[in-house]
Amino acid sequence: MKLSRYYPYWFVVPALLIYVLFFIFPSVNGFYLAFTDWSMARDIGSLKFVGLENFRIILDASMGIRSSITNTLYIAAWTTVLKNVIGLALAVGLVRKSFRSKNMLRGVFFLPAILPPLIIGIIFTSVFKPNNGLFNNILVWFGMGAFTKAWLAETAAAFGAIIAVETWRQAGFHMAIYIAGLQVIPEELYESADIDGAGSWQKLVFITIPQLLPSLTVNLILSLISGLKIFEIVYSLTNSGPGGTTAVMLTEVFDQFSKGRYALSSALGVIMFMIVAVIVMVVYGFVQKKAGAHNE
Amino acid sequence: MNRARTVRNLAGSLLFWLLSLVIIVPVVIILLNSIKTQSEADIMNFALPKSAVWQNYAVVIQRGKIPRAYLNSLIMSVSSLVLVILSSSMAGFVVSRNPSRLNRGLYTFFFLGLIAPLNMAPVFNLIRSLGLINRLFGVIMMFTALLIPFSLFLFYSFMTKIPRELDEAVMIDGGGPLRLFWQIIFPLLKPVTVTLIILNFVNTWNDFMLPLYLLYDSEKWPITLTIYDFLGRFKRDWSLVSANIVLTILPILVVYGFGQRYIIDGMVSGSLKG
Numbered sequence: 373m374k375l376s377r378y379y380p381y382w383f384v385v386p387a388l389l390i391y392v393l394f395f396i397f398p399s400v401n402g403f404y405l406a407f408t409d410w411s412m413a414r415d416i417g418s419l420k421f422v423g424l425e426n427f428r429i430i431l432d433a434s435m436g437i438r439s440s441i442t443n444t445l446y447i448a449a450w451t452t453v454l455k456n457v458i459g460l461a462l463a464v465g466l467v468r469k470s471f472r473s474k475n476m477l478r479g480v481f482f483l484p485a486i487l488p489p490l491i492i493g494i495i496f497t498s499v500f501k502p503n504n505g506l507f508n509n510i511l512v513w514f515g516m517g518a519f520t521k522a523w524l525a526e527t528a529a530a531f532g533a534i535i536a537v538e539t540w541r542q543a544g545f546h547m548a549i550y551i552a553g554l555q556v557i558p559e560e561l562y563e564s565a566d567i568d569g570a571g572s573w574q575k576l577v578f579i580t581i582p583q584l585l586p587s588l589t590v591n592l593i594l595s596l597i598s599g600l601k602i603f604e605i606v607y608s609l610t611n612s613g614p615g616g617t618t619a620v621m622l623t624e625v626f627d628q629f630s631k632g633r634y635a636l637s638s639a640l641g642v643i644m645f646m647i648v649a650v651i652v653m654v655v656y657g658f659v660q661k662k663a664g665a666h667n668e
Numbered sequence: 669m670n671r672a673r674t675v676r677n678l679a680g681s682l683l684f685w686l687l688s689l690v691i692i693v694p695v696v697i698i699l700l701n702s703i704k705t706q707s708e709a710d711i712m713n714f715a716l717p718k719s720a721v722w723q724n725y726a727v728v729i730q731r732g733k734i735p736r737a738y739l740n741s742l743i744m745s746v747s748s749l750v751l752v753i754l755s756s757s758m759a760g761f762v763v764s765r766n767p768s769r770l771n772r773g774l775y776t777f778f779f780l781g782l783i784a785p786l787n788m789a790p791v792f793n794l795i796r797s798l799g800l801i802n803r804l805f806g807v808i809m810m811f812t813a814l815l816i817p818f819s820l821f822l823f824y825s826f827m828t829k830i831p832r833e834l835d836e837a838v839m840i841d842g843g844g845p846l847r848l849f850w851q852i853i854f855p856l857l858k859p860v861t862v863t864l865i866i867l868n869f870v871n872t873w874n875d876f877m878l879p880l881y882l883l884y885d886s887e888k889w890p891i892t893l894t895i896y897d898f899l900g901r902f903k904r905d906w907s908l909v910s911a912n913i914v915l916t917i918l919p920i921l922v923v924y925g926f927g928q929r930y931i932i933d934g935m936v937s938g939s940l941k942g
Contacts, residue, residue, distance in 0.1 A: 378835065378845050379766035384774060387759035387816050390751070394813035395781055398794045402787035416793060465684055470677050473685070479928050480688045483695075486924055486931060488874035488892050491913055494899070495694050498712055498906055506697065506712040540690070545935065552936045590939055601785055604876050622877075625788060629881070634789045641787030648785055 399645070406639035412632025426639035436616065437636075440624035441643065447535055447620060448599030454539040455595045456588075459546030466547070467554045478551070481544035489541060493608030496537045500524050500609075527617040530610045534618060538605050542598060546591050553587030554580070589659040596651050600644070701910035709907035724911040732894045733886070734915055741890040744804055744879075745872040748811035749865055756816050757857060760823030761849055765835070775824070781817035788881050795882055806882050811872050819864050822938055826860040827853075863934035866927045870920055891916050 406426055408419040430437045462481055466474045484492060499506040502522035511520050523529045561579050570578070581588075603622035606612060612619035612627070619627070621644050628637040701709040702724055704717040728734060759778075763771045791810065792801070800806030830853065838848045876892050883889060886897060895912050924931060 375766040375768070378839055378848065379762040380845050381762065381770070383758040383762040383845070383849070384771075387755035387778075387820060388774070390755060390809065390813050391778065391781060391816050394791075394794070394809050395784075395786070395816075398790035399784060399787055401793065402790040405790055405793070410789075410793075416797070462684075462687075465680065468677075468680070471681060471684075473681060477684050477688055478932070480691050482928075482932055483691060483924065485935070486870050486874075486920060487917055488876065488920075490874075490876045490892055491895065491916055494895060494909065495698055495913065497904075498697075498909075499694055501712075504711040504713075506694065509712060544691075548932050548936050549939060552940065587940070594939055597783065597785075626880070629789050629792070634793070637789040638787060641785070641789060644785050645787065648783060652783055 402638045402641050402645075405635055406642045408635050410635040410638070412634070422635075426636050427643070429636060430640055430643065437624055437628075437640070439617075440619040440621050440640075441647075443531075443618060444600055444602070444620040444622075445647075447531070447538070447602055448596055450535045451538045451542070451599045451602075452592065452595040454535065455542050455546050456591055458539065458543040459591065460550050462543065462547040463550030463554055467551050478544075478548065481547055483544065484541045485545035487541075489604035490608050492537060492541055493605045496533065496540075496609055497524065500533050524610050525614050527614060530614060530618050534602075534606055534609060537609060538599065538602055541605070542595065546595060549587050549591050549594075550584065553584045557583045585659065589656070592655050592659075593652055596655065597648060600648055600651070698910045698913050701906050702914045703911075704907050706905045706907050709905075709910060721907065724907050725915070728898070728908055728911045728915060732897060732912055734891070734894065734912075736887065737889055737891045737894045740804060740888060741873055741892075744808050744811065744890060745869050747804075747808045748815065748872055749868050751808070751812040752815045752819050752868055753861060753864060755812070756819035757823050757854060757861070758849065759816075760820045761827055761853060763820070764824045764827035765832075778817045778820055781814070782821070786814070788877070792881055800882075802883055802885050802888060804883075804888060807878050810878050810882070811875070815868050815871065818938055819868065822860050822864055822934070823857065825937075826857060830856055862927075863930045866923060866930050867934045867938070869923060870931065873920060 405419075407421055407423060409422045409425075410416060410419050414420075429435050430441075432438065465471075466478055466481075468474070500523040502508065502520075502525070505523075507523065508520040511517060521529060523533050557580065561583070562575060565575050565579060601622060602620055603626075606618060606620050606623050607626070610618045612623050621640060625637050625640050625644070628634075628640065697712055697714065700714070700717065701712075703720040703722060704724075705721055708715070708717055759774075763775055795801050795806040795810070798806070800809070834852055834856075835848060838852055843851075873890075874892065875890075879888075879890050879893055883893075886893075889897075895909065895916060898909055898912050
């Protein structure tokens, strides 16, 4: 029987056409545009090839764009650690059978993951505002009035706020993936460990963590990618401030775009693509290797 | 022993309920602020408003052109949903049923779309040269292209649970591929279709970036962008901003209330399969 008679290739064509035209084409086109002098002033029909000029500008520290790359990596690293530690802790707590209200709590912790990130950023500008902001009020209430400050007006504190808000937004999502991972660990493994007299720490190290490796991989990759792609939170929470010090790659892509420096914006997009690609491959390769070593 | 365990469990739940306040408190304060006066709302606290100022909503709806923005959001979400569901279910069906070399190649090709970040300046260039800039249709096509990979994967993996014997029965009856898919297979895909409709609705409704780059006329703006109109115009009058926030997230909260299971399970299984 010829499979393609009943499963004809043309069924794939609509999806493929839309995907290629609107996703693949601009992605590939970006690699070309990044090497040109495309700008508001220069029409797309008469572009000149400028070699690595755009990349030179981006990587030249005195141009003020490079810091957006290091800022992004910094935020991605911190949020990945926090989202996974908190997500896993919530999952371990909320997977216990004896916990009656666990489904309701899961719903609450998951909620921020489906709110618009832009709106979350705006909500937190009110939480972190200096006068009568919720966060400062809470500090005063706990007798820590000395620690109050204008959180979004100082660079270090503003980074802390961005990292905290991005973690707030996604920790519940990672919790849900960890819960799914915890639920498929066979009960017998723990039972036989009990018989062998293993303590809870040993069970964690020798059963839970190795068994969680697939969800750990997924969570690491997803949290790194969403950290690298952070945009709305920074845009609405600090607007790259104070003084542009908390700019990230995607706010810089937008900034260059709004100034009409399209080629520069494209080049930054290309760098973003490379960083995501490399990180995904490295994490994936590393975990595969680890998993391989475990099976031997 | 048993009592000690009960106490421990109770302490555990109490701890998690306390932690959940970190999520609940900001959301509740926004709800409260949306019916306070401007000066009351400036202080972020749990105090109930002296009298509920429902007027805030009237002001926001009128000045923020909310009905128009709701309509724009709805048009963009629903149109892209229809396109995504139709195209990716058909594609997922064939790629899953016929594991030829070409189809396995296509599978990997679509996989790229799950990871690669979109480069917005070239997207702007494409949409502009197609004459779709500042048109809802341009954003609709971008949404569709972005949602196809994820949707295709969910359809693909669900398809493996549908027995092939069904296909064979239809083939023996002399039915063609179109009849097989639309009359027999597609109705069986209902659970995953519902999940995808909800998830894709949430994603398109929440999106800010594509309209930001591709729509500059405020008449065309979706609901998420109307808030920016407000922050500028009212210089953070938190009562009005809060009312706008509530109007923006209300549809999402309603969908979450009814379809929480679908959303969490869908997002989790989607990411585990990806």
